Amino acid sequence: xxxxxxxxxxxxxxxxxxxxxxxxxxxxxxxxxxxxxxxxxxxxxxxxxxxxxxxxxxxxxxxxxxxxxxxxxxxxxxxxxxxxxxxxxxxxxxxxxxxxxxxxxxxxxxxxxxxxxxxxxxxxxxxxxxxxxxxxxxxxxxxxxxxxxxxxxxxxxxxxxxxxxxxxxxxxxxxxxxxxxxxxxxxxxxxxxxxxxxxxxxxxxxxxxxxxxxxxxxxxxxxxxxxxxxxxxxxxxxxxxxxxxxxxx
Amino acid sequence: xxxxxxxxxxxxxxxxxxxxxxxxxxxxxxxxxxxxxxxxxxxxxxxxxxxxxxxxxxxxxxxxxxxxxxxxxxxxxxxxxxxxxxxxxxxxxxxxxxxxxxxxxxxxxxxxxxxxxxxxxxxxxxxxxxxxxxxxxxxxxxxxxxxxxxxxxxxxxxxxxxxxxxxxxxxxxxxxxxxxxxxxxxxxxxxxxxxxxxxxxxxxxxxxxxxxxxxxxxxxxxxxxxxxxxxxxxxxxxxxxxxxxxxxx
Ligand SMILES: Nc1nc2c(ncn2[C@@H]2O[C@H](COP(=O)(O)OP(=O)(O)O)[C@@H](O)[C@H]2O)c(=O)[nH]1
Ligand SMILES: Nc1nc2c(ncn2[C@@H]2O[C@H](COP(=O)(O)OP(=O)(O)O)[C@@H](O)[C@H]2O)c(=O)[nH]1
Ligand SMILES: [Mn+2]
Ligand SMILES: [Mn+2]
Ligand SMILES: [Mn+2]
Ligand SMILES: [Mn+2]
Numbered sequence: 001x002x003x004x005x006x007x008x009x010x011x012x013x014x015x016x017x018x019x020x021x022x023x024x025x026x027x028x029x030x031x032x033x034x035x036x037x038x039x040x041x042x043x044x045x046x047x048x049x050x051x052x053x054x055x056x057x058x059x060x061x062x063x064x065x066x067x068x069x070x071x072x073x074x075x076x077x078x079x080x081x082x083x084x085x086x087x088x089x090x091x092x093x094x095x096x097x098x099x100x101x102x103x104x105x106x107x108x109x110x111x112x113x114x115x116x117x118x119x120x121x122x123x124x125x126x127x128x129x130x131x132x133x134x135x136x137x138x139x140x141x142x143x144x145x146x147x148x149x150x151x152x153x154x155x156x157x158x159x160x161x162x163x164x165x166x167x168x169x170x171x172x173x174x175x176x177x178x179x180x181x182x183x184x185x186x187x188x189x190x191x192x193x194x195x196x197x198x199x200x201x202x203x204x205x206x207x208x209x210x211x212x213x214x215x216x217x218x219x220x221x222x223x224x225x226x227x228x229x230x231x232x233x234x235x236x237x238x239x240x241x242x243x244x245x246x247x248x249x
Numbered sequence: 250x251x252x253x254x255x256x257x258x259x260x261x262x263x264x265x266x267x268x269x270x271x272x273x274x275x276x277x278x279x280x281x282x283x284x285x286x287x288x289x290x291x292x293x294x295x296x297x298x299x300x301x302x303x304x305x306x307x308x309x310x311x312x313x314x315x316x317x318x319x320x321x322x323x324x325x326x327x328x329x330x331x332x333x334x335x336x337x338x339x340x341x342x343x344x345x346x347x348x349x350x351x352x353x354x355x356x357x358x359x360x361x362x363x364x365x366x367x368x369x370x371x372x373x374x375x376x377x378x379x380x381x382x383x384x385x386x387x388x389x390x391x392x393x394x395x396x397x398x399x400x401x402x403x404x405x406x407x408x409x410x411x412x413x414x415x416x417x418x419x420x421x422x423x424x425x426x427x428x429x430x431x432x433x434x435x436x437x438x439x440x441x442x443x444x445x446x447x448x449x450x451x452x453x454x455x456x457x458x459x460x461x462x463x464x465x466x467x468x469x470x471x472x473x474x475x476x477x478x479x480x481x482x483x484x485x486x487x488x489x490x491x492x493x494x495x496x497x498x
Contacts, residue, residue, distance in 0.1 A: 001453040001461070006251035013430070088489055101404035110429040110436060150440070154403040154490040155350035156481045158421040158441025160448070162405070172407040178457040180359040181262070186457055187359060191399070192407025193452065199409070200449035203442065203469070204250040208427040208435055212250070220452070232405045240337055241403040241490055248493045 003219040007204050007212035014041075014213070016048040021134035024214055030141045035220060036131075037201035039213035040120055040149045040164055041111050043127050049119040050112055051078070065092055078117055079105045087245045098124065099233035100164055101242070102151045110208075121147065124165025125228030132167045144168035144222065148198045150207065154241060161202020163194040163229050170194070170223035171232045192232065193222060252468040256453050256461035263462070265297040270383035273463055279390045284469060285380075286395045286450035288462035289369055289413055290360050292376050298368040299361055300327070314341055327366055328354045336494045347373065348482040349413055350491070351400045359457075370396065373414020374477030381416045393417035393471065397447045399456065403490060410451020412443040412478050419443070419472035420481045441481065442471060 008027050014020070020043065024036060044050070058066065058073035062080055066073035068090045076092065082105040083094035096105045098120065108118040121127045128145040135143055147165035152158075163171065171194040178186045201215040236242055257276050263269070269292065273285060293299070307315065307322035311329055315322035317339045325341065331354040332343035345354045347369065357367040370376045377394040384392055396414035401407075412420065420443040427435045450464040485491055 002253065002255035003453060004251065004253045005449075088493075091489075110433055111431065113431060114433065153441070155483055155488060156411070156441060156444065157483055158439045158444065158481055160441045160445050175456055181458050181460060182360065182362060184359055184363065190407045191456055192402070192405060192409045195405065195407065196409050196448040196452035199445040200254075200452060203445035203449065204252060207424055207440055209430050211430060232407055234404055234406055239404060240340075241494065244337075244493045244497045245490065248496060 001219070001221065003217060005200055005204055005215055005217045008214040008216065011042075011211065011214055014045040016045065016050070018046045019134065020046050021131050021138055025135065025138040028216060030135065030139050030143055030216065031218060032141050032143070034141070034143045035146060035169060035197055035217040035222065036135065036143050037146045037148055037198065037205075037215045037217065038131065039205055040106070040124065040147050041108060041118060042213040043121045043124070043131075043147050044108075044118045045112070047121055047127065049121060050116050051119065053109075053115050053117050056081075065089060075104075075107070075109070075117060078107055078119070082107065082119060085246070086249070087242060088249075093245070095242075096120070098164065099230055100151075101233075102149070106149050106164065120149065120164060125167065125230065128165045128167035128228070129226065142168070144224070146194060146198055146201065148202055148205075150202065161198045161205075163198040163232075166194050166229050167226060168224055169197070170225040171227065171229050173223050194229065195232070197222070250468070250470065252466060254449055254453055254464055254466045257463040257465065260291075260460065260463055263291040263294040265294065265299070267295045268383065269295050270380050270387055274384065274387040277465060279384065279388050279392055279465065280467060281390050281392070283390070283392045284395060284418060284446055284466040284471065285384065285392050286397055286447065286454075286464045286466065287380070288454055289355070289373065289396050289398045290357060290367060291462040292370045292373070292380075292396050293357075293367045294361070296370055296376065298370060299365050300368065302358075302364050302366050305330075314338060324353075324356070324358070324366065327356055327368070331356065331368060334495070335498070336491060337498075342494070344491075345369070347413065348479055349400075350482075351398070355398050355413065369398065369413060374416065374479065377414045377416035377477070378475065391417070393473070395443060395447055395450065397451055397454075399451065410447045410454075412447040412481075415443050415478050416475060417473055418446070419474040420476065420478050422472050443478065444481070446471070
């Protein structure tokens with residue numbers, strides 16, 4: 001198998017209301033089955049998910065967690081308002097309203113104006129489907145779309161790109177029934193394909209002032225579905241790590 | 250940035266003593282700064298890390314953990330012998346003698362003969378350096394080498410490719426001091442570059458009978474060092490997840 005992955009050149013500063021499908025279509029020639037990957041930052045910007053940091057009133061709980069983390073209580077209040085569970089207090093690991101588990105609910109203060117925060121898209125799978133459909137409309141090409149963010153990991157230092165939303169690509173690939181080179185059934189049964197593609201895209205997008213929030217992966221033979229990323233999020237009961245953290249709180 | 254990633258065609262069944270650098274050099278034309286990625290399976294095979302499953306005597310502890318996991322006690326004994334700590338009993342999550350945390354110590358029964366197991370390479374960073382140096386000798390090209398395996402993650406379903414050894418590429422990229430598009434210093438400070446490259450390679454290598462255990466990533470501008478993967482492994486005290494699991498045991 002051979003794939004190519006490239007970042008789209010000359011993407012402007014994204015503003016509320018921008019048509020991200022058009023931004024891509026005007027700057028590169030897409031092909032059927034390309035995977036088009038967007039940093040969540042620009043999807044958030046286009047969807048107007050930017051808020052004034054100080055335009056919220058911190059609760060006592062936010063003040064407490066802010067002190068613990070040497071953070072701004074307003075910022076922590078945004079984190080709490082976008083979470084369903086606190087899994088760890090310092091660092092502040094939460095389960096977000098979207099179902100993903102990450103530090104600070106994936107709320108960004110980088111790559112946006114000082115004094116503002118950027119929430120993740122309200123429904124990243126829906127955002128991905130919308131961009132995918134709009135790309136089809138503008139170019140006639142049927143692509144898959146992934147929306148990414150950076151997440152830390154247990155046990156390993158270093159954050160990596162993961163998917164927080166997707167459309168037209170199966171998030172996980174169930175390999176039960178597959179056989180190895182010797183005819184044995186596989187013990188490893190589920191591959192996190194969409195997160196592997198997200199990592200691949202993130203590696204070329206960069207994290208700081210590269211200005212390259214869109215990547216195209218071409219030539220990858222992927223499984224297609226429209227279930228979105230949520231199938232990846234483990235239920236509490238099925239996740240012994242989450243359970244151990246909750247028990248310790 | 251534009252990268253290409255491809256799997257090397259016609260790789261044979263790897264046997265003990267095979268020269269993996271020669272296997273690559275005979276089948277593809279490498280360039281300076283390519284990242285050559287090897288599935289740990291074939292490095293293990295080449296290094297003779299294949300053992301007869303039943304050629305070990307399970308302890309009572311192995312019998313107990315085997316019963317809990319509906320596993321073969323011989324297999325579990327191999328897992329214990331290659332681990333320094335049990336972090337969870339079912340599933341059997343361990344810290345391996347190499348320092349990485351994974352289920353079953355990364356010991357494979359797939360893609361090898363029935364009745365045998367494959368241990369990870371004894372020193373995957375050294376293996377990576379050795380292959381890198383031998384590629385230079387054979388081809389005159391200075392490449393980086395990564396050795397991969399599949400690992401599960403906390404919170405997310407689906408295993409993904411990670412690095413278990415590397416040479417010539419920095420495992421993590423410290424971004425402290427970098428600024429974003431608005432001139433702010435980054436909050437996200439460390440990127441797990443080598444694991445992003447590993448995920449990218451794993452995505453095209455496959456998991457079952459594809460027969461493509463070697464991938465080449467070309468065109469990626471990476472940071473170079475020879476520290477290996479171990480800088481990625483979090484110390485117990487710095488890892489609140491590991492600590493919570495150990496406390497619960
Ligand atoms: N051209 C352009 N690049 C952006 C914009 N916002 C972020 N980026 C770039 O997108 C990439 C990812 O940015 P990051 O803040 O890490 O986004 P995240 O991964 O979604 O949190 C980096 O290369 C940034 O420089 C934007 O509005 N326009
Ligand atoms: N040609 C060839 N392919 C192999 C060999 N062993 C494993 N593979 C392939 O290498 C890839 C990864 O195999 P896997 O068992 O998942 O290795 P792991 O990720 O290191 O545990 C798959 O495409 C396998 O079919 C071998 O000896 N020869
Ligand atoms: Mn982000
Ligand atoms: Mn990012
Ligand atoms: Mn393996
Ligand atoms: Mn594998």
